[in-house]
Structures are given as structure tokens and as C-alpha cells.
Amino acid sequence: MCLAIPAEVVELHPNDMARCRVGKSDTYVDVSTMLLETAAEIGDYLIVHAGFALRKLDFQEAQETLRLLRQMANINEDSPGAF
Template sequence: MCLAIPAQIVELEPSDMARVRVGESSTFLSASTMLLPEPPRVGDYVIVHAGFALHSLTPEEAESSLAALRELAEAVEGQPANF
């Protein structure tokens, strides 16, 4: 099973690559956008797996997923999550 955290595109790079910010953390990754059905834009939210952006999310879907993941992490860890 894979758990994916929404990532926001912060920069589009050459060759169908994007720099993305994972959740609201200070973690950034490079991800290929070649599998997305439509060209991405800076500010879009995506689900990244194995270095590929697989699916686009609306800002509302991304926030809903992040809120649910924060609640789960807080329940398990007993402290607020940092993502």
C-alpha cells in the first residue's frame, strides 16, 4: 500500500519536470509531469509516486487530504504533524 501526500508545483523545469513542495513542509522533490493528462501549472497540486506526478488535485481536495493526514498523524504521534 502506498500513502501519497499532496505536493504543490512550485516551479516547472525543462523536459516535463517540476519542482514540488510536499504538503506544507520544507521538503521539495523533482517529479516528472509526463504522465499527467494536461500540462501542469505552477500552483497546481499533484500526487507523486516513484518520481512521477500521477494525478492532479484541486486545492480543496489537497487541503482535505492534508487535514485528514494531519489528524491521523496527531492521533498516532500525540502531537501536531508538520506537513
């Protein structure tokens, strides 16, 4: 199963590429921003799937999505084999 995740743009690179931080972790992903309708800026939150930014998110939407993903991960840890 593949999952799209929110990530914050921390660096912009040439050729429509950006380095993004996932949540408050030390996990970073390099993503293509070529599919976005408007250019990404440092501090933007993006929904990222398979190395591509699909769209921008506002801060609240990104935080709520991350909260739900953490909650799902905790449920999975508490109930192995439940999914």
C-alpha cells in the same frame, strides 16, 4: 507501505519535471509530470507517488487530503504500535 501525497508545483523544469512543495512545510520533491493528461503549471496541486505526478487536484481536495494525513500522523504519534 507507500503513500501518495498532495504537493504544489513551485517550479517547472525541462523534460516533464517539476519541483513541488509538500503542504506548508519546507519539504520539496522533484517529480515527473509525464503521466499527467495536461501539462502542469506553477500553483497546480498534484497527487505524487514514487516520484511521479499521477493527477491534478483542486485546492480544496489537496487541503483536505493534507489535513487527513496530518490527523493520521498525530494518531500514530499518540498510539505507538497501533498500526
